[in-house]
Amino acid sequence: xxxxxxxxxxxxxxxxxxxxxxxxxxxxxxxxxxxxxxxxxxxxxxxxxxxxxxxxxxxxxxxxxxxxxxxxxxxxxxxxxxxxxxxxxxxxxxxxxxxxxxxxxxxxxxxxxxxxxxxxxxxxxxxxxxxxxxxxxxxxxxxxxxxxxxxxxxxxxxxxxxxxxxxxxxxxxxxxxxxxxxxxxxxxxxxxxxxxxxxxxxxxxxxxxxxxxxxxxxxxxxxxxxxxxxxxxxxxxxxxxxxxxxxxxxxxxxxxxxxxxxxxxxxxxxxxxxxxxxxxxxxxxxxxxxxxxxxxxxxxxxxxxxxxxxxxxxxxxxxxxxxxxxxxxxxxxxxxxxxxxxxxxxxxxxxxxxxxxxxxxxxxxxxxxxx
Ligand code: ADP
Numbered sequence: 001x002x003x004x005x006x007x008x009x010x011x012x013x014x015x016x017x018x019x020x021x022x023x024x025x026x027x028x029x030x031x032x033x034x035x036x037x038x039x040x041x042x043x044x045x046x047x048x049x050x051x052x053x054x055x056x057x058x059x060x061x062x063x064x065x066x067x068x069x070x071x072x073x074x075x076x077x078x079x080x081x082x083x084x085x086x087x088x089x090x091x092x093x094x095x096x097x098x099x100x101x102x103x104x105x106x107x108x109x110x111x112x113x114x115x116x117x118x119x120x121x122x123x124x125x126x127x128x129x130x131x132x133x134x135x136x137x138x139x140x141x142x143x144x145x146x147x148x149x150x151x152x153x154x155x156x157x158x159x160x161x162x163x164x165x166x167x168x169x170x171x172x173x174x175x176x177x178x179x180x181x182x183x184x185x186x187x188x189x190x191x192x193x194x195x196x197x198x199x200x201x202x203x204x205x206x207x208x209x210x211x212x213x214x215x216x217x218x219x220x221x222x223x224x225x226x227x228x229x230x231x232x233x234x235x236x237x238x239x240x241x242x243x244x245x246x247x248x249x250x251x252x253x254x255x256x257x258x259x260x261x262x263x264x265x266x267x268x269x270x271x272x273x274x275x276x277x278x279x280x281x282x283x284x285x286x287x288x289x290x291x292x293x294x295x296x297x298x299x300x301x302x303x304x305x306x307x308x309x310x311x312x313x314x315x316x317x318x319x320x321x322x323x324x325x326x327x328x329x330x331x332x333x334x335x336x337x338x339x340x341x342x343x344x345x346x347x348x349x350x351x352x353x354x355x356x357x358x359x360x361x362x363x364x365x366x367x368x369x370x371x
Contacts, residue, residue, distance in 0.1 A: 004064055033183070047192075084162060246276060279358055287352050
């Protein structure tokens with residue numbers, strides 16, 4: 001087992017004027033499951049491939065344990081990689097596929113057999129060891145690919161979108177299996193995905209990348225509760241956080257008829273001369289207030305009047321997609337409602353952001369301002 005350190009690791013592809021991975025700094029603990037996540041092209045695979053030794057590091061360093069591996073060939077790094085296309089050898093049996101790397105490394109036959117059988121037991125593959133990959137389901141092939149990595153007993157597992165070839169249901173099952181397997185084996189793991197739900201459900205910590213730059217590395221809970229900037233706020237969570245540009249007023253910022261408190265230091269940090277900030281409210285953090293008063297009623301209740309456009313019923317709860325007039329601008333708002341309190345299209349809901357559950361960001365820099 002081992003720690004993994006990206007120490008300002010940078011990759012500039014020849015001919016590109018922007019670094020694909022720009023001074024990446026992450027310290028991964030021994031036994032940790034770290035997920036790299038971000039939109040397509042943000043540098044996830046390049047980061048993983050740098051750690052694997054499949055991509056040059058142009059600046060900075062990478063360490064596994066206390067050993068610098070920045071310029072070592074892949075075979076000397078004591079890692080095992082699971083790719084998105086499992087790259088199984090079609091002419092070999094499952095058992096031979098799993099043991100192949102050990103055979104190349106000169107491990108004796110009896111030891112290979114023991115290690116393959118152990119891994120097969122863990123992965124529920126014992127009865128398939130003599131089959132060829134084409135006689136397996138997608139999920140089983142995925143497990144063979146995992147098995148091939150496990151038998152090598154590496155210091156670090158690297159996984160590049162290993163679930164992307166599975167259908168939705170199997171992906172959910174398999175992600176739980178991989179996460180629990182990793183915890184059982186205790187092997188440090190770096191896992192790449194573009195799927196934020198996968199990242200949040202699997203990782204001990206999640207690292208969000210954008211344009212080659214690390215945005216935040218944090219536990220799933222903390223990332224969700226306190227996103228460091230507008231990008232992370234919008235990327236983590238589904239449906240996404242409502243992000244609305246609003247005017248700064250005395251003691252806070254005005255969100256419809258409610259004032260969202262923001263401390264003075266935070267507002268000062270927004271920078272002099274800034275008239276607005278961006279307030280974030282997750283769909284589950286609105287309270288519905290008042291009765292049936294429409295937006296034109298004389299004593300409109302506090303909060304924001306949201307006209308319901310679309311309702312998505314999910315059984316236990318539902319999502320309301322509506323429009324509100326906030327500070328004179330027509331704004332799309334998503335609100336989670338209880339499964340027994342689903343409004344109809346055309347209804348008007350009065351909603352107030354729940355105190356303590358709002359997020360405030362600088363509109364110009366995107367940085368988080370609230371605590
Ligand atoms: P991700 O895995 O997050 O989708 P990548 O790491 O594959 O992103 O790519 C990061 C950036 O580097 C992208 O802009 C991509 O176009 C660029 N890139 C990736 N591979 C190469 C390559 N072999 N040569 C040049 N540019 C590349």
